[in-house]
Amino acid sequence: MQAGTVKNKVQPPLTRKDFKSDQDVRWCPGCGDHLILASMQNAFAKMGHKKENILSVSGIGCSSRITYYLETYGIHSIHGRAIAVSTGAKLANPDLNVWVFTGDGDSMAIGGNHFIHACRRNIDLNVVVFNNRIYGMTKGQSSPTTPVGLKTKTAPGGSYENPFNIGEIAIGAGATFFARVPDNDLKMLEDVMLQAYHHKGISIIEVLQNCVIFTDGIHEKITGKDTKDENQVILEHGKPIQFGKENSEGLKISGMRLEKTTAENTIIHDAEEADTNMHLSLVRLKLPEFPVATGIIRKVESTPYEKSVHDAIADVQAGSPFKNVDDLFRSGNTWEID
Amino acid sequence: MTDTVLTQEMRKVVVRFSGDSGDGMQLTGDMFSQSSGIAGNDLTTIPDFPAEIRAPQGSIGGVSSFQVQIGGTEIYTPGDAVDVLVVMNPAALAANLQFLKSGGIIIADKDNFSSRYLKKANYEENPLEDGSLQDYFVIRAPATSLTKEALKNLGLQTKEITRSKNMFALGVVLYMFSRPLEKTIEFIEKKFGNKPKLIEANTKALNAGYNFAHNTELYGHSVHVPPAKLPKGTYRNINGNKAVAWGLLAAAEKSGRKLSLSSYPITPASEILHELSNRKDMGAIVLQAEDEIAAVTAAIGAAFSGNLSITTTSGPGVSLKSEALGLAVIAELPLVIVNVQRAGPSTGLPTKTEQSDLNQALYGRHGDAPMVIIAASSPDDCFYYSYEAAKIALEHVTPVLMLSDSYLSSGTSPWRIPEKEDLDEINIPRFEGPPDEWEPYMRDPEFLNRYWMAPGDKGFEHRIGGLEKKEITGNLSYEPLNHEKMTKIREEKIQRIAKKLPKQKVIGPDSGKLLVVGWGSTHGAINTAVTELMDDGETDIAFTHFNYIYPLPENTEEIFQNYDQILVCELNNGQFVNYLKSKFSEFSFRQFNKIQGQPFFTSEIKAQIINLLSE
Numbered sequence: 001m002q003a004g005t006v007k008n009k010v011q012p013p014l015t016r017k018d019f020k021s022d023q024d025v026r027w028c029p030g031c032g033d034h035l036i037l038a039s040m041q042n043a044f045a046k047m048g049h050k051k052e053n054i055l056s057v058s059g060i061g062c063s064s065r066i067t068y069y070l071e072t073y074g075i076h077s078i079h080g081r082a083i084a085v086s087t088g089a090k091l092a093n094p095d096l097n098v099w100v101f102t103g104d105g106d107s108m109a110i111g112g113n114h115f116i117h118a119c120r121r122n123i124d125l126n127v128v129v130f131n132n133r134i135y136g137m138t139k140g141q142s143s144p145t146t147p148v149g150l151k152t153k154t155a156p157g158g159s160y161e162n163p164f165n166i167g168e169i170a171i172g173a174g175a176t177f178f179a180r181v182p183d184n185d186l187k188m189l190e191d192v193m194l195q196a197y198h199h200k201g202i203s204i205i206e207v208l209q210n211c212v213i214f215t216d217g218i219h220e221k222i223t224g225k226d227t228k229d230e231n232q233v234i235l236e237h238g239k240p241i242q243f244g245k246e247n248s249e250g251l252k253i254s255g256m257r258l259e260k261t262t263a264e265n266t267i268i269h270d271a272e273e274a275d276t277n278m279h280l281s282l283v284r285l286k287l288p289e290f291p292v293a294t295g296i297i298r299k300v301e302s303t304p305y306e307k308s309v310h311d312a313i314a315d316v317q318a319g320s321p322f323k324n325v326d327d328l329f330r331s332g333n334t335w336e337i338d
Numbered sequence: 339m340t341d342t343v344l345t346q347e348m349r350k351v352v353v354r355f356s357g358d359s360g361d362g363m364q365l366t367g368d369m370f371s372q373s374s375g376i377a378g379n380d381l382t383t384i385p386d387f388p389a390e391i392r393a394p395q396g397s398i399g400g401v402s403s404f405q406v407q408i409g410g411t412e413i414y415t416p417g418d419a420v421d422v423l424v425v426m427n428p429a430a431l432a433a434n435l436q437f438l439k440s441g442g443i444i445i446a447d448k449d450n451f452s453s454r455y456l457k458k459a460n461y462e463e464n465p466l467e468d469g470s471l472q473d474y475f476v477i478r479a480p481a482t483s484l485t486k487e488a489l490k491n492l493g494l495q496t497k498e499i500t501r502s503k504n505m506f507a508l509g510v511v512l513y514m515f516s517r518p519l520e521k522t523i524e525f526i527e528k529k530f531g532n533k534p535k536l537i538e539a540n541t542k543a544l545n546a547g548y549n550f551a552h553n554t555e556l557y558g559h560s561v562h563v564p565p566a567k568l569p570k571g572t573y574r575n576i577n578g579n580k581a582v583a584w585g586l587l588a589a590a591e592k593s594g595r596k597l598s599l600s601s602y603p604i605t606p607a608s609e610i611l612h613e614l615s616n617r618k619d620m621g622a623i624v625l626q627a628e629d630e631i632a633a634v635t636a637a638i639g640a641a642f643s644g645n646l647s648i649t650t651t652s653g654p655g656v657s658l659k660s661e662a663l664g665l666a667v668i669a670e671l672p673l674v675i676v677n678v679q680r681a682g683p684s685t686g687l688p689t690k691t692e693q694s695d696l697n698q699a700l701y702g703r704h705g706d707a708p709m710v711i712i713a714a715s716s717p718d719d720c721f722y723y724s725y726e727a728a729k730i731a732l733e734h735v736t737p738v739l740m741l742s743d744s745y746l747s748s749g750t751s752p753w754r755i756p757e758k759e760d761l762d763e764i765n766i767p768r769f770e771g772p773p774d775e776w777e778p779y780m781r782d783p784e785f786l787n788r789y790w791m792a793p794g795d796k797g798f799e800h801r802i803g804g805l806e807k808k809e810i811t812g813n814l815s816y817e818p819l820n821h822e823k824m825t826k827i828r829e830e831k832i833q834r835i836a837k838k839l840p841k842q843k844v845i846g847p848d849s850g851k852l853l854v855v856g857w858g859s860t861h862g863a864i865n866t867a868v869t870e871l872m873d874d875g876e877t878d879i880a881f882t883h884f885n886y887i888y889p890l891p892e893n894t895e896e897i898f899q900n901y902d903q904i905l906v907c908e909l910n911n912g913q914f915v916n917y918l919k920s921k922f923s924e925f926s927f928r929q930f931n932k933i934q935g936q937p938f939f940t941s942e943i944k945a946q947i948i949n950l951l952s953e
Contacts (some may be wrong), residue, residue, distance in 0.1 A: 021801070023813070023814075033768040043494040050796075051796075051799060052793060052794055052795060052796040052797070052798070052799060053793060053794060054793075054799075055642075055643075055793050056801075057639070060804075067801055067803070068801055068803075068814065071799060072799055073642075073793040073799050073800065073801075074790075074799075074800070074801035074802070075638075075639065075642055075669075075801070075802055075803060076801060076802070076803025076804065076805065077635060077638070077665060077803065077804065077946075078635070078661055078662060078665050078804050081632070081635040081662065082630060082632065084627070084628075084632035084635040084636050084639070085635045085636065085638055085639035085642075086639055087600075087625065087627075087632070087636045087639065088598065088600055088625065088635065088636030088637055088638065088639030088641075088643070088647070089639035089640060089642060089643045089793075090639075091600075091623055091625055091636070091640065092598045092640035092643035092644070092645040093640065093643045093644065093793060093794065094595065094649070096406065096643065096793055113628055113629055113632070114628065117628035117632070161841075163740070188892070200518055200587055264349070273607045282691075292791075309623065309624075309625075310461050310623075312618055313622075313623065315618075316618035317618065317619055317621065320619035321621070322619045324591060325584070325587050325588050325591050325620060326755075326758065327618060328584070328587070328617075328619070329574070329584065329755045329756075330572060330755060332528070332574065333372055333525060333528065333574060333575075334572050334574045334755065335372075335375050335573050335574070336571075336572055336573070336574060336598060337378060337565075337568050337570055337571060337573055337754075338570055
């Protein structure tokens, strides 16, 4: 049984208020996390999934406080492990609609191993990565997505480490759904969350999240009102890839790479293509040469892990002569003592 | 046979089967054990195989052995010294002669004592012929050639024929112990169910060995081991790892919860993961995690979701899991952690046994993070202690750490299959009132456990986590006095479990000069040593063995105060004795430690006790 099926439908419909817990929200004023929380609460209401079958799991970091603010079942676990905790929970009860909230430090550094293996397994988790390219809660150290040259507490002369591209890691590791969303585009955020909910298998949502304290404006060129048309290419499945003022520009394939072209000559985005090559090319697009890709970049069908596990159990049970442990214990070589 | 250690009627006999890794010695030993069980003997077995997956054929490093002690009395160990040694090649003889009693019997496949194999075992002369074995009774059996002869018309390949020679050896040994062949042939039929040719080959080889023994010096010198007085019931042989897995399955069924296991492969615990991976028929949900940390945290997720959740590992794995175990402690979730201990720090001696993870179990977490610790003491009681670990975890909504070890994991003993009513009920504490009267950290007034509500329970949506919680509500709290109170509650909750535990028992007088103390897997050797000394007339000693380590049984102090000295025997550098000293500083503790990656020999314990008594 998968999340999102009729069995889990709730009546009457819920509202955003149903998903507000009684805890005070303690993020900094102006933090992008507030926007993610609001979008999540809206999306939960629209999913119509039974509230008692929703599970929110987080690790450690600013992002991870979100579980206290969502009126669902929740686990605020330990640093880096939210995906592993969720894997156990989803496998234990496949009816659960499981949401993981993590940051760039939590999921790409200390929890990197769980991230790639969850992608590989294609377990039906919805993973929201709050990417502010810094460690916020521990007060400003470099993260695996900190850009080269950025000054941090641990790189006072500017970072010289190559950053991870979260989409590249996710798709490279086998993720069947990857989206990148600016934190200030509430409509896109909510829509992507709903699509992730309906996607069977792992969904990775990278949110370009602004930290007002340590990396204020880090995504500004991509998300800012005046620059986003030039610097952001919003991808929609089945539609031409267009960007720039009045959507005048597009992308074409030239040799082994993408190149800018005019809107008339642009390629059509196919998020459902199984081959990862074009999706990887799209997630790698970066400023200043290219706009940054947002929206759902990859969304392909593949059997989710928990379904394979539970189908195998059902198959074996149907064909097994053992109906309980007593049958098992008394099978094979036994003897009687009178 | 007048000059051998064997007599017509024996209370205990130790047999060791030994050969090359490919010679099927484990199966041979297993089948002999089976026939002994059917004959009503009690028994304990231990395998001893090379660490390498495929050591060179015929080399000493490639020798694989299986030892079993059978008896007409209760048998708690695989035995110290060997009465009957079966060797399939010179390397097996070289590796095992040290274990054989003077006057013991050697059954050797003389066909394999060729110059090539002698050289591989570093023999310059053939020991079967050079008189070097004159202290032993040697049966030179042409096992390979007689097996070839017996199977020549079956149309089998040479390799398949030579592989059947282990059944020849088994036939010889079964003759020695006057065992009928029918049950063993049934075993062969089950094992090779869909391969009639192999059934015929193995049966013929078995008969050939049996007939050979009948026609040689062994004729008329059979050994009878009377049946032991075992409780009535259906029995099977079981090793510790399988018993752990089955105990957990039984607990899942009894409690009505699904079983979730998430583990990472590690010697010597992997077999539990293998067995439960094979138990889809019982509905077991198994995750082979990407690492030890994922294994324990996935188990925490499954526990929150309402399943009987387990993670199994060995010491190095527990080290990696320890941060997450703190989460299970502070969140107060039911979780079973099984540590099948191995020897040494770091990679240490990964295939050898030790009890050296006790300190880790007691103290190996940051913060004040008390956890229930229980330890199994025989391969078959691994079933009961894993069942008990699950029962305590579920009933008290708390993590429980069960200690097994390498010795228990691969050793076997007969296990009386429990009747349904033999297993205690498991009563999971659930809040029966309406959700608005419930709080996540409300507690049972008697045992202080919280009530276990899980996703799917409508109206009970709640958040838990690693941050300190406000008493009752579970909301985040940094209040100083609240943290102190919660720390004390978490400890008190564990201590109150002692009220439910069985009282600690003593074998021997209830006061006196010396109390011998053991815990976990050393029960067999210590118990045998103490009872043998008592049988010899020693009246000043008693024995008590601990399975419940944290909390200790309530009457522990009451027992200790009645003896002048307490001798704690354990396979580490003194971890349990130091724990006991910290709890009961008023008593006089002595210690006997063995740190060789090997179990105790009964003789070592006896010598230690005798020395102490003569001080």
